[in-house]
Amino acid sequence: MADTVMECRNLWKIYEKITAVKDVSLEIKEGEIKLLFGPSGSGKSTLARCLALLTTPTKGDVFHRGECLTRPGVNLNKARARIGFVFQHIWLFHHLTALGNVELGLRRVLKLPKKEARERATKALREVKMEEWANHYPAQLSGGQQQRVGIARALAMDPYIIILDEPTSALDPELIGEVTDTLRALAKKGTTMFIISHEMQFAREVADEMIFFNQGMIVEEGPPERFFTKPSSDRAKRFMERLIKRTTKE
Amino acid sequence: MDFIIEFLPRIFDGFLVTIQVTFFGVIMGLALAIPLAIGDLYGGKIVSTIIKFYVEFFRGSALVAQLFIFYFSIPTLLNIRIDWFTVGLVAFTLNSAAYQKGYIKGAMESVYEDQMTAALSIGLSKVQAIIYVVLPQSLRIVIPAWSNEFCSLAKSTAALLTIGGKDLTAAGRTMASQTWRILESYTFIALIYFLWITTVMKALDILYNKVKIPGLEVSA
Amino acid sequence: MDPLSQLSFILWGVPTTLAISILSFLSGLALGIPLAFIRVYMGKPFQVMVDLYEKILRGVPEIVMMLLLYFGVGLALGLKPFDEAFFAVTFALGLRSGANQSQIFRGAIRGVGESQMIAARSLGLPTSQAIIHVMIPQTFIIATPGLGSEYALLIKDSAYAFILGVLETMKRTDILRMTTFDTVFPYFASAFIYILLTFPLATYLDMWGSRKRKELGL
Numbered sequence: 001m002a003d004t005v006m007e008c009r010n011l012w013k014i015y016e017k018i019t020a021v022k023d024v025s026l027e028i029k030e031g032e033i034k035l036l037f038g039p040s041g042s043g044k045s046t047l048a049r050c051l052a053l054l055t056t057p058t059k060g061d062v063f064h065r066g067e068c069l070t071r072p073g074v075n076l077n078k079a080r081a082r083i084g085f086v087f088q089h090i091w092l093f094h095h096l097t098a099l100g101n102v103e104l105g106l107r108r109v110l111k112l113p114k115k116e117a118r119e120r121a122t123k124a125l126r127e128v129k130m131e132e133w134a135n136h137y138p139a140q141l142s143g144g145q146q147q148r149v150g151i152a153r154a155l156a157m158d159p160y161i162i163i164l165d166e167p168t169s170a171l172d173p174e175l176i177g178e179v180t181d182t183l184r185a186l187a188k189k190g191t192t193m194f195i196i197s198h199e200m201q202f203a204r205e206v207a208d209e210m211i212f213f214n215q216g217m218i219v220e221e222g223p224p225e226r227f228f229t230k231p232s233s234d235r236a237k238r239f240m241e242r243l244i245k246r247t248t249k250e
Numbered sequence: 251m252d253f254i255i256e257f258l259p260r261i262f263d264g265f266l267v268t269i270q271v272t273f274f275g276v277i278m279g280l281a282l283a284i285p286l287a288i289g290d291l292y293g294g295k296i297v298s299t300i301i302k303f304y305v306e307f308f309r310g311s312a313l314v315a316q317l318f319i320f321y322f323s324i325p326t327l328l329n330i331r332i333d334w335f336t337v338g339l340v341a342f343t344l345n346s347a348a349y350q351k352g353y354i355k356g357a358m359e360s361v362y363e364d365q366m367t368a369a370l371s372i373g374l375s376k377v378q379a380i381i382y383v384v385l386p387q388s389l390r391i392v393i394p395a396w397s398n399e400f401c402s403l404a405k406s407t408a409a410l411l412t413i414g415g416k417d418l419t420a421a422g423r424t425m426a427s428q429t430w431r432i433l434e435s436y437t438f439i440a441l442i443y444f445l446w447i448t449t450v451m452k453a454l455d456i457l458y459n460k461v462k463i464p465g466l467e468v469s470a
Numbered sequence: 471m472d473p474l475s476q477l478s479f480i481l482w483g484v485p486t487t488l489a490i491s492i493l494s495f496l497s498g499l500a501l502g503i504p505l506a507f508i509r510v511y512m513g514k515p516f517q518v519m520v521d522l523y524e525k526i527l528r529g530v531p532e533i534v535m536m537l538l539l540y541f542g543v544g545l546a547l548g549l550k551p552f553d554e555a556f557f558a559v560t561f562a563l564g565l566r567s568g569a570n571q572s573q574i575f576r577g578a579i580r581g582v583g584e585s586q587m588i589a590a591r592s593l594g595l596p597t598s599q600a601i602i603h604v605m606i607p608q609t610f611i612i613a614t615p616g617l618g619s620e621y622a623l624l625i626k627d628s629a630y631a632f633i634l635g636v637l638e639t640m641k642r643t644d645i646l647r648m649t650t651f652d653t654v655f656p657y658f659a660s661a662f663i664y665i666l667l668t669f670p671l672a673t674y675l676d677m678w679g680s681r682k683r684k685e686l687g688l
């Protein structure tokens with residue numbers, strides 16, 4: 001049995017007026033890919049950010065490789081360095097080139113010497129096929145290219161898990177493919193990933209398990225095949241139908 | 251034209267004073283404005299309230315009143331003597347910092363949220379994120395506003411005249427009263443101000459275009 | 471003199487301070503709006519002229535401008551009414567404010583956007599009508615916060631009038647210092663008065679402008 005890489009128990013996130021995450025527990029094992037999907041506003045991003053320690057959960061615990069990171073006194077910066085995160089709206093650093101974006105963490109967090117940082121950053125860019133764009137600024141890249149740099153930025157830090165929050169939903173339809181292809185390649189290499197996505201074709205190919213999320217709660221989880229053939233909950237079924245209809249139309 | 255040539259040395263001395271006070275004020279003002287902006291954004295309620303009072307005093311009151319407070323009131327209160335040049339350096343620095351704080355804070359806020367989250371996600375600490383991500387972006391964005399601040403500070407140094415300062419405007423006044431070529435004297439002084447202020451603003455414009463980064467432009 | 475009568479002595483200068491700033495603000499408005507529209511909608515030669523005007527008025531200190539108009543034009547050339555210090559000051563600040571307000575309105579016109587102008591023209595409105603009925607109302611809303619700061623700036627700059635001996639707030643403060651030999655109270659009192667004159671108005675206009683923009687989605 002593979003080790004558990006990331007786990008949360010009875011996680012809650014309550015904003016002033018809204019409870020965004022309600023009593024969620026889940027775990028991801030090494031090499032596993034879990035894919036979360038559900039309606040907009042259901043709390044997916046909030047859950048992802050709690051898991052990545054980018055926001056503090058209101059209640060409940062998050063464990064990474066057996067260590068509880070929601071206790072007081074944990075060095076969160078150190079922890080975040082090894083958790084890859086890819087944002088829905090990409091969020092590259094505007095003032096740095098593609099290479100600069102990938103190098104920043106290597107230089108300032110891992111404190112690698114210049115030469116080594118450059119080699120590692122270049123390797124990460126090569127992995128997402130962005131090496132030749134290394135000296136371009138984000139604004140000079142297409143959305144798909146930017147997101148691949150975003151993936152390289154996470155990848156370069158040698159993360160034991162990558163969390164991706166709708167990495168393709170801000171992209172024009174014709175650019176989605178290059179990003180999902182990059183992720184397929186990572187999947188093939190056995191990268192542990194927690195992906196929020198509504199690309200159903202992609203999900204079916206790469207996910208070991210899918211999770212349907214609604215109103216801050218896990219409604220249903222299981223292997224992709226089950227969602228595509230006979231989802232047990234009514235909500236998941238209707239949501240799947242809508243998604244599939246939308247994708248086939250496009 | 252003879253009278254101008256005769257007065258050139260004096261004008262030059264006055265011009266030097268104007269330049270010194272202006273550059274000192276703008277640069278030290280920036281040095282002070284950065285911690286003020288950071289303090290206002292991340293320093294908590296008490297710190298930001300103190301900073302607000304400071305800023306409101308210097309932005310809300312007339313510059314002449316500020317000069318008089320530094321020239322007359324504070325020496326009385328502290329029982330010291332301060333010459334007009336020192337008063338100029340201190341007052342213009344503090345005054346400019348109050349304005350610049352606003353620009354820098356605005357620029358920092360505009361790059362803040364997403365960039366901060368992205369920086370944290372790769373393991374940078376908050377302080378590192380400010381140094382390596384937020385500030386490099388904000389300082390670039392702020393150059394055009396900074397150029398305007400330079401312009402208004404350069405002009406307001408003329409108020410040194412009210413506390414007996416020997417700046418460019420004072421030199422012009424001396425020239426006007428001693429030669430009785432009043433219109434010509436002031437026009438000449440106005441021309442010098444216009445030329446040097448416009449030149450520096452042009453230089454800042456060139457600097458901005460040099461360090462500008464695609465996607466981080468501000469429209470003028 | 472007790473502090474209260476000292477304060478009221480200074481306060482008697484406030485009407486003059488307000489008169490200078492309001493009059494120069496209105497002159498600036500009357501200058502700034504047409505300049506902004508000329509700059510945006512008319513040909514190259516006009517653009518160059520407006521730019522030059524703005525550059526000069528923003529590149530020469532207000533104080534030098536006042537000295538030039540009052541002593542140079544008013545007294546030396548004997549041109550009326552520049553020999554009136556109040557007039558010279560207001561005129562100088564009005565010219566300067568015209569340059570600033572032209573910039574404020576130009577930014578606002580750009581903010582409203584080309585599309586509004588095109589939409590108005592597509593209804594058959596001539597350019598002048600489109601400017602009056604469609605552009606100006608929206609432009610004002612966007613310009614409000616900037617106009618608020620400009621007005622506050624004029625209140626503060628009106629203190630330079632004291633150099634020409636106009637009996638406004640600052641001049642009265644200085645007289646008070648010279649008669650009472652108190653170098654502390656008068657200046658802090660007048661600094662505080664200026665803050666009261668600028669802060670509430672500028673803050674209010676800033677808030678009003680932002681709210682209105684949000685409401686209208688500008």
Ligand SMILES: Nc1ncnc2c1ncn2[C@@H]1O[C@H](COP(=O)(O)OP(=O)(O)O)[C@@H](O)[C@H]1O
Pocket residue numbers: 015016018019020039040041042043044045046047
């Ligand atoms: N920082 C925040 N403060 C207050 N409410 C928030 C915040 N972030 C998200 N929310 C709210 O929490 C709910 C879930 O949001 P989110 O996690 O972004 O959903 P999803 O990613 O599934 O679209 C939404 O109602 C959203 O408005």
Ligand SMILES: [Mg+2]
Pocket residue numbers: 044045046088165166
């Ligand atoms: Mg989301």
